Amino acid sequence: MTDVDYRTSHLQKGEDYDRELSQGDFNTYMTEREHAILRRVIPELFPGGVPRYLDFACGTGRITQAVAPMAKETIGVDISPTMIEQAKRKLPQATFIVRDLTRDRADIAPVDLITSFRFFGDAQDELRRGALAAMHDLLRPGGSLIINSHLNPRSVHNLLLRAMRKPVHGDLAWPQLHALLEQAGFKTMQRHGIGFWLIRDKWDTPRVFRSRTARLLEPVSKIPPLAPFCPDTVIVAQRT
Numbered sequence: 001m002t003d004v005d006y007r008t009s010h011l012q013k014g015e016d017y018d019r020e021l022s023q024g025d026f027n028t029y030m031t032e033r034e035h036a037i038l039r040r041v042i043p044e045l046f047p048g049g050v051p052r053y054l055d056f057a058c059g060t061g062r063i064t065q066a067v068a069p070m071a072k073e074t075i076g077v078d079i080s081p082t083m084i085e086q087a088k089r090k091l092p093q094a095t096f097i098v099r100d101l102t103r104d105r106a107d108i109a110p111v112d113l114i115t116s117f118r119f120f121g122d123a124q125d126e127l128r129r130g131a132l133a134a135m136h137d138l139l140r141p142g143g144s145l146i147i148n149s150h151l152n153p154r155s156v157h158n159l160l161l162r163a164m165r166k167p168v169h170g171d172l173a174w175p176q177l178h179a180l181l182e183q184a185g186f187k188t189m190q191r192h193g194i195g196f197w198l199i200r201d202k203w204d205t206p207r208v209f210r211s212r213t214a215r216l217l218e219p220v221s222k223i224p225p226l227a228p229f230c231p232d233t234v235i236v237a238q239r240t
Helices: 015-020 026-045 064-070 081-090 125-138 156-163 174-183 212-222 224-229
Strands: 053-056 074-078 095-098 111-116 139-149 186-194 232-239
Touching (some): 026 139, 064 081, 081 095, 111 125, 174 224, 186 212
Parallel strands (some): 074 095
Antiparallel strands (some): 139 232, 186 232
C-alpha cells in the first residue's frame, strides 16, 4: 500500500466513500467510537469552543461534521473534488478547499485545532512527514492536533495473524507514529484505543458490534497501556 502515492487513491471517491463506511462493520463502529471520543476530549481542550478548526484530508466531512458544532470557524481541506462536494452538502456553513497542503500551504491563517482521520494509516512515509510539517505550520503554538491510526500492524488481531504467518495490512505501529509526531514538533498528550477485543475476522459484523458483548468489552480498549495494541487509536498531540 505504501509503495503508491496515497494522494491519488481517493480522487474520484465521493458518495461511494460514505456508503463504504456505513455498512455496520468495524468501519462504522470505529466512526461511532471516534465521534464519542471527540465529543468528550474537545470540550476539555477548549471549554469555550474552538476558535478556528481545520480538518486535514477531510474527505466527505465525516469528522468535520462531528467537530464543527464545537468550533466557531470550520475549514475542511482535501485533495479530492468529489469528496469536497459531498462535504459541502453536509456543512454549507463551513469553508472547504480543494488543495494538497503538503505541496501548497495556501493562504490559511493559523488555527487552534487540526484533525486528520483515516489518513496516516494509509499514507506512505513521505506523505506522512509532509502532512505533519504542513499541520505544524498551520497550528498556533500550543495548538492541538487530533489524529487516528486505524491500520495498526501490532493490534492483537494482527499479531495473531502474523503468528500464523498470514498477511497483515498496515505498516504504522505506535512507536513509528510517536517518532513521526516528535520529529515534526508535536508532543503526544493522550491516546484513546478502540476495538482491542476485535481479534477475529468473523466478529467483524453488524450483529456483533450491536451486541451487549461488544458494549461490555469495549471499555477494555480505554486502558492506556493497551492503546498500542488496538486496531484503531485516537491520538491527541500538542504543537510544541
